[in-house]
Amino acid sequence: MKMGQIPACGDIYLRVCLQHRRFIGQTRVAVSLLFLSSEYLTHLHLKCRMEPFKVRILGCGSALPTLQHFPSSQVVELREKLFMIDCGEGTQIQLRRLRIHFSKIIAVFISHLHGDHCFGLPGMLSTFGMTGRTAPLHIYAPAAFGPLLCQTLEFFCQGLGFEVVFHAVDTTRNKIVYEDRSLTVETIPLQHRIECCGYLFREKPTLPHIRRDMIDFYHIPISQINNIKAGADWITPDGNVVPNERLTTPAAPPRSYAYCSDTRYIKSLYKLVKGVDTLYHESTYTSEDAKRARLYWHSTSRQAAQVARDAAVGKLLLGHYSARYGNEEKLLEEAREIFPNTYLSQEGKIFDISAAR
Numbered sequence: 001m002k003m004g005q006i007p008a009c010g011d012i013y014l015r016v017c018l019q020h021r022r023f024i025g026q027t028r029v030a031v032s033l034l035f036l037s038s039e040y041l042t043h044l045h046l047k048c049r050m051e052p053f054k055v056r057i058l059g060c061g062s063a064l065p066t067l068q069h070f071p072s073s074q075v076v077e078l079r080e081k082l083f084m085i086d087c088g089e090g091t092q093i094q095l096r097r098l099r100i101h102f103s104k105i106i107a108v109f110i111s112h113l114h115g116d117h118c119f120g121l122p123g124m125l126s127t128f129g130m131t132g133r134t135a136p137l138h139i140y141a142p143a144a145f146g147p148l149l150c151q152t153l154e155f156f157c158q159g160l161g162f163e164v165v166f167h168a169v170d171t172t173r174n175k176i177v178y179e180d181r182s183l184t185v186e187t188i189p190l191q192h193r194i195e196c197c198g199y200l201f202r203e204k205p206t207l208p209h210i211r212r213d214m215i216d217f218y219h220i221p222i223s224q225i226n227n228i229k230a231g232a233d234w235i236t237p238d239g240n241v242v243p244n245e246r247l248t249t250p251a252a253p254p255r256s257y258a259y260c261s262d263t264r265y266i267k268s269l270y271k272l273v274k275g276v277d278t279l280y281h282e283s284t285y286t287s288e289d290a291k292r293a294r295l296y297w298h299s300t301s302r303q304a305a306q307v308a309r310d311a312a313v314g315k316l317l318l319g320h321y322s323a324r325y326g327n328e329e330k331l332l333e334e335a336r337e338i339f340p341n342t343y344l345s346q347e348g349k350i351f352d353i354s355a356a357r
């Protein structure tokens with residue numbers, strides 16, 4: 001690569017250039033690119049092509065109201081599409097506070113029909129109507145929610161300017177319930193006092209990236225780019241084969257996020273969330289209150305950590321804290337004894353799904 005040449009992965013290289021610019025009057029001279037190793041460039045390349053995949057915590061408390069927490073709700077973002085999981089009371093206030101655009105939410109996934117996971121939905125639907133939403137909103141929830149949703153819409157949301165599309169999910173099966181070009185969402189059967197499931201967001205694998213410098217070097221026509229992305233080698237006019245690996249850099253591995261809502265500890269749950277980058281698992285109680293956890297079909301933070309450890313996930317997020325604790329340090333401490341890469345959900349926090357393990 002020649003000095004000053006801008007390679008394929010424009011923006012990040014430009015950022016690198018910016019860090020090494022020297023200003024001579026109005027003339028900018030890019031230096032130092034030659035000293036970057038090819039591994040580092042590949043790393044930058046992957047990073048700059050990686051779309052944001054993150055989860056924002058809107059609420060992480062449990063059923064009883066407290067001054068510290070809102071009830072359960074999260075927003076998952078991938079490629080500028082927003083998906084809400086659970087919608088406890090106050091969710092629309094949290095959307096405002098966190099400056100999340102109402103109109104960007106395309107679907108809501110409800111784990112179960114306890115109020116701390118769905119009481120926020122009627123108010124939010126009504127507000128979406130008042131703010132002039134026109135795009136359809138898809139709601140995924142246990143079948144029993146269907147008639148209730150109909151009544152709510154008829155009673156409170158007459159003349160709504162957008163369509164609400166209800167999808168009944170079978171909480172007893174692990175099944176893909178949503179799919180688009182970039183991801184799938186599948187149900188995770190859980191065990192709670194009523195029917196309940198979690199949701200697993202899996203990014204779809206993407207094609208490898210073209211190395212612009214190699215395409216230029218071999219004078220490969222644009223018409224061949226899609227074939228090369230799909231894995232084809234290039235044969236030069238004099239018959240030499242240029243292997244595909246020289247023409248492309250690998251795509252970043254697909255990322256995944258599992259949300260395990262209210263559940264008692266399930267020993268085999270790790271199989272369904274094996275290797276996910278980030279796992280949220282409810283952790284209502286400390287080990288001291290393990291009996292209470294069993295009684296109410298909830299989990300302790302140690303049990304959440306056992307699932308994370310057995311599934312070899314990247315990191316664990318705790319949440320759904322009981323109102324009986326003044327803070328969550330003990331929950332965190334106990335979980336970290338079993339699975340060190342554990343973090344506390346807190347309202348307003350944003351977690352990168354693919355952050356370092």
Ligand SMILES: [Zn+2]
Pocket residue numbers: 062063072114116117262320
């Ligand atoms: Zn709950």
Ligand SMILES: [Zn+2]
Pocket residue numbers: 112114192262
């Ligand atoms: Zn519940």
